[in-house]
Amino acid sequence: TPVKGPDGNFRLPPKIFDSMDRTKVGLKGPLATPIGKGHQSLNLALRKAFNLYANVRPCKSIEGYKTPYNDVDLVTIRENTEGEYSGIEHVIVDGVVQSIKKITEEASMRVAEYAFAYARDNNRDTVTAVHKANIMKMTDGLFLKCCRHVAEQNKDIKFKEMYLDTVCLNMVQDPTQFDVLVMPNLYGDILSDLCAGLIGGLGVTPSGNIGQDGAIFESVHGTAPDIAGEDKANPTALLLSAVMMLRYMGLSPYAQRIEMACFDVIREGRVLTGDLGGSSKCSEFTEEICRKVRESE
C-alpha cells in the first residue's frame, strides 16, 4: 500500500525494495487499481528496480476445465521493458499525436537469449519469433535479426518466424502447433492474454517476470472484491505461478508434486471452486490439494 512521502506524494514503501533486494524472488497476488493521483505503479517500479525484462506465461490446457481447445501447451515470452510501451508520446500539432516504439539490440538479444535458454531448460522443441517486420522493417526487423542471431547459437532448438496476424489466425484454429513464442512488448501483451483465454482465462493462468536481478511471479487476475473474504476464491493462478517460481529456484521436485496435485484435483472434479464449475470453498479446494500433496510424498 503506498505511503505518503515527505513531499506529499504517495510512494511505494521502501520495504518492498529492501525485501526483494535480499530475497531476489517474489510472489505477488492481485493489486487493486488505486484511485487518486501521485501513485507510482507498483508493477512499473518493480520492473525497473529489478530489471524484469521478460514476462513469461506458460499456457497449458487444464483437464477438467473445459474450453473450446484441448492440448494447448505453449509459452509466451514477452519483452517487457521497451517497444510500444516506452511511454514516449508527443503532440505534433493540434489533432496530430505520435507515440514512439523503441527497439534496442540489447533488449532484443536479452529476451531472445532468455527464450532459447527457457526452451532448453524446459525441454521445449521450438522457439517462434512473432513480429511484423514486413511493415515495421527497422524496429521489428531489428528484433527479428537478434532472434535469428541467437537461434544460430542455439541450433539444438528449432527456430521459426511468423507474422503476428498469422499467429492469431492460426492460434484460434489450432493452438497445438505452437510451442515457445518470443515477441516484443505489445504483441506479448496481446498474445499472452489471448493464450490465457484459450486455456480458461486469467483465473487459471500463471505468470512470471524474469529479471537480471531477480524474478517476480504473479497471478494476473483481478482482486475480485465481490467475493473477497468469503472463502470462495480460486487460488489456482497464484499456485501455478508459485510452481513456476519453485522451478526457477531449482526446486523442481516440489514444483512437480504441487502442480500434479493441483491438476489432479481439478481433473477429478469433486472439489472445485465456483469459477471452475464447482461449489467448494477456497479452503476446501486448498485442503484437497494439500491432501494429495501429502499423499505423493
Added chain:
Amino acid sequence: MAFRRALKRLLQEIPNQGSRCYSTEARQMVTMIPGDGIGPEISQSVKDIFSAAGAPVDWEDVDVTPVKGPDGNFRLPPKIFDSMDRTKVGLKGPLATPIGKGHQSLNLALRKAFNLYANVRPCKSIEGYKTPYNDVDLVTIRENTEGEYSGIEHVIVDGVVQSIKKITEEASMRVAEYAFAYARDNNRDTVTAVHKANIMKMTDGLFLKCCRHVAEQNKDIKFKEMYLDTVCLNMVQDPTQFDVLVMPNLYGDILSDLCAGLIGGLGVTPSGNIGQDGAIFESVHGTAPDIAGEDKANPTALLLSAVMMLRYMGLSPYAQRIEMACFDVIREGRVLTGDLGGSSKCSEFTEEICRKVRESE
C-alpha cells in the same frame, strides 16, 4: 467546423447507397481484379453467380501485373486507376507477392489513390463449417491509413531504432463516424472502441476521444470501450459478446485475422476497404498456387466480399439472395470444395449456388 463536418457526412451517406442514385435495374460497372493463382477461377465463379441472380452488374476486368516504365522501374498499369476512377467500386482476388525490386505495392497504391480509410471484415459463423465457436457475428472496422503503419522509422544510434505511431483527429473521427454509420445501416446494436489508452495515453487517447465524441452524436447506437488485451482474452472465450469493433490500424490487423480464424479462416472471410472516393472488396486469402487451374478452389471468401459490395452499392436484395444461396449450399453439405470438407469441384460448388439463386427468384 461542425457544420462542414455534418454536411460532409450527409454527402458521404449518399455514396453508401451508390454514388449514382440508379434504380435497382440500372446496370453498374464494377472493376474486377481477378488476381493470381486461383484468382481467375474464383472471379469467374462470382461472375457466374451474379449472372444467375440477374444482378445488374457489369465487369471491367483489369490485369494489375506491373509494367516497366520509361525509367526502368516497374509500376502498376495506369488502367487500374482509370477504371476505378470511373467505376468507384472494385472487387479484387488474391495477388501473388512479386519477387524483385521496384514493385509498388498494389494495396498501398490503391489505398492512397482512393483514400481507402476503413477496412471492414464481417465475421459470421457459417453453418456447416465447424469451428470451436458457434454464433459468432461481429464486424471489425480497422482504421487503415495511419497508426503504427505510418512507415516512419529511424535509427537513433547503432542498435537503437524507433518507429513512429501517428494518430490524427481527422482519421480517427472519420473511421469512428464510419463505424457508427455502418452499425446503423446494418442494424447493429453496439460499437466497441478497442484501444490501449491506459498505456498509450496520447495516441490511443486521441482515438478514444474521437470515438466518444462520435458516440455522443449517435446515441441510438450503444457504445463501449475495451482494452485490446481484454478483447482478445474474452474473444476466445465468448466471441458472441461482441458486435461492431472499431480500432486503430495495428490492432485491426491483429483482431481481423483473429476473428477470421474464429469462423474458419481466410478462405471464408469477406473483406471491404471503404474510401472517400470509392471502395474495394477483396478476398484476403492467398493465391493457392498448388491448386490453381485445377478447379478445386473455394470461391466463398470472394463471393461474400462481392455480397458486401452489393450492399454497398445499394443492391441489398441481390446480396441477400446470393448470400443465402451460398450459406444454404454449405449448410446442406452435399456439394463442398475440399477445404470445406467435401470433394466437389469449384465449378460444381458454383453451379449449386447458381441453382439455388435461380430458385430463389
